[in-house]
Structures are given as structure tokens and as C-alpha cells.
Amino acid sequence: MRVEMSVRGRIRAGDPEAFRQLFDDHARSVYNHGFRLTGDWSVAEDVVSLTFLEAWRLRDRVDVGGEAGALRPWLLGIATNVARNVRRATRRYAGALARLPPPEVVPDFAEEVAGRLRDRERLARVRTALAALRQPEREVLALCVWSGLDYAEAAAALGVPVGTVRSRLSRARTKLHKLVGAGRLDPPRGVVAPPGENTEPPGGRGQVSVDRTIAVRFAQENAR
Template sequence: MEKDERARIRTGDPLAFGQLFDQYARSVYNHAFRLTGNWSTAEDVVALTFLEAWRLRAKVDLDGGSLRPWLLGIATNAARNTARAARRHEAAIARLPRDEIMPDFADELVGRIDDTERLAAARAALTTLRRSEREVFTLCVWAGLDYGGAAQALGIPVGTVRSRLARARKKLQKLTDAALSVKNREPQFGCGQVEGGRNTAARPTQEETR
């Protein structure tokens, strides 16, 4: 990103900020979904990310490259805050009298994530990682940031990014292979399923990495 564009964003130029949104909203959205596992929550995270970016616009350095790592760092924090708020809400709901069953978002999630067994197993395994490992993995592997970009997004040293990513990869490989191994040993039912009866899964759209 050129110095002039950064200066315009710092001064609150609506046109420059609109261009920033157009360029990176898709990337922020995909990153948010990978962290939260929920499309609706990801939309909320996108809104919170750009609201916070607007609030912090004066801190944008005049010199530098893409603002994508900066935005993904803000999105990561927004996802953390959203998750904490969701846990507080769930705890409050749990204290209420259980007169009726609360709806579960699991069916919506299963219908929307990528419809391959390995990715489904990897997505499930990802949720078992420590938050710090999960954040590094989503930034480096799925969002495509290099070690420096991920370090900038999370505010941690590059060496820490490397070590967390190595641990995350090793754990995910082991957990995914184990999950698929168990699945392959399970008896298969429903061989008479009507062709085309399965819902097509929605996938995150292709990201721009400029």
C-alpha cells in the first residue's frame, strides 16, 4: 500500500477507507469463519473489525506494505471477544429454567462447511488446539500470511509463530488421521440414499492476498 493511501486512511478519508474495506473484507470474513466456525458470527466479526480499524486509523504507519496483517490481527481480537461474549451468554442461558430446548447451530454448521471428509476432520481437530496455536494456523495456512505477517497480526515474535505453527501442524495431522481411521472402520449405512439428496456445502470464497 502506498504512503499516500495510508495517509488518507490515517486522516479518516471515507473513500480511502471504503477502498480498504472492498479490498480486504473478503479475507477478513474467511479468517473470521475459520476461527469461529459460524457464518453469522463471522459477519459480526467483520463489522467489528472495520469499526475498530476506523477507531485505530490514526495508528496506521505511514510506511509499510499491505494492511492485511493489521486487519487480520484486529479480526483475531474481535473473534476472541465475540467468543467470550458467547460463552457468557450461554452461561446465562444455562441458568434459566429449561422449559424448552434451545436451538443448536450444529446443523447449520455441518451444512455449510466444506464437504470433504478430511477437511471436516481437520476442522473438528482444529477446535481442540490451544487458542494460540489455532490462531497461528488459521493466519499462516488458511489466510496465507507469512511468518512476519502473522507475527505482526498477533503482536508476537516470528520465532513464536514458527514454533506454534509447527506444534499445530503436528497435532492436526495426528488428530485428523486418527479421526479418519476411526471413521473408515465404522459400518456404513444408508446405501440406498437418493442421488443428489445431499446438500451442497458452502465454501469460503477465494481470498485476495495483495
């Protein structure tokens, strides 16, 4: 009798349908995590695409004997590394632009739209909060507080001991609470959260605005 392979086994074997399902199940979490680490909507979309391309490249490292739910920490770990690389590339690009003559200022009339202004204000609060933290603290805060991973899952995603995750998260929360208490920070909901609170934005039936075709292209080509 034929024994059906698990989802993890199919992903490891390069099954494009299993990889497409992986994208559908976790793209939103990867997108949210990418945005929290980069503070930029469009860069977060790049993080999603690059994360799933990298996941396809690293598919042979998936443990077929593990639990299906552990694929999310695995993906968020990849996304964390991708976000680091993207941020470094962005800094290099910004440095190159800074050496160029300043461009002519063109008014952005879209900023007059109330909805966009509200988005910019929320984004500014997120950036203010995250700017107060070191990169390792930002990453742990994003994984544990916003993405809802427990200490063990976050440790696996980052490749560090559980104790390191606990200490980084504690330092991050202490810093943010001090800033809030001093009136220097007014963070959005979830930046300073009680321990254990899951502030992952609610999922919806709609998919984030990233073309999953990019993420599964290699899988489809290899299946031909």
C-alpha cells in the same frame, strides 16, 4: 505541485473513500478469518463489522511509510482480537442461557434441506479440527495456512515474535497430523496442509454478506 497522499495516509487522515476501498479489498479475508476462529457464519459477520469499526478507531496507528500490502495483516490482527472478545462474550451468554429453564423443542425443518446438511457437516469437521488446538495455535493456523500470511506478517498481526509463530504453527500441524493418522479426525481441505500451501478460499466478485455501510459510517460522519 500537490503531492497525492498514499492510501495509508488517506486512511490515517480519515478519508472515508479510502476506508471504503480498504473494506472492499479486505472484507472477504476478514470474514474468512473470523469464521475460522469462531466456527459460526453469523458471528463471522459480526467480526467483520467490529473489525472495521475498530480499524477506524485505530486509524491513527497506521504507519504512512509502510507498504500498502501490509494493511491486510494489520486488519487480521485486529480481527483476531475481535474474535477473542466475541468468543468470550459468547461463552458468557451460553453460560447465562444454561441457567435458564430449557425451552420447548421446535423442529427445524430446514435441516432436511440437503445443501444445509452439507454445510453443517463441513462446519462440524472444522470445529472438530480446531477444538483439538489451543487458542494461540488456532489463530496462527488460521493466519498462516488459511489466510496465507507469511511468518513475519502473522507475527506482526499477533504482536508476537516470528519464532513464536513458527513454533505454534508447528505444534498445531503436529497435533492435527497425529489425529488424522489415528483416524480420529477427517478435516476439510486446508486444516492439515503442507507447509507453505495457501488455502485462502478463492475471491470472487461478490461481496461477503456484511453491510459495509456499518464499517464506514463513522468515516462518513466525520467527513461532513
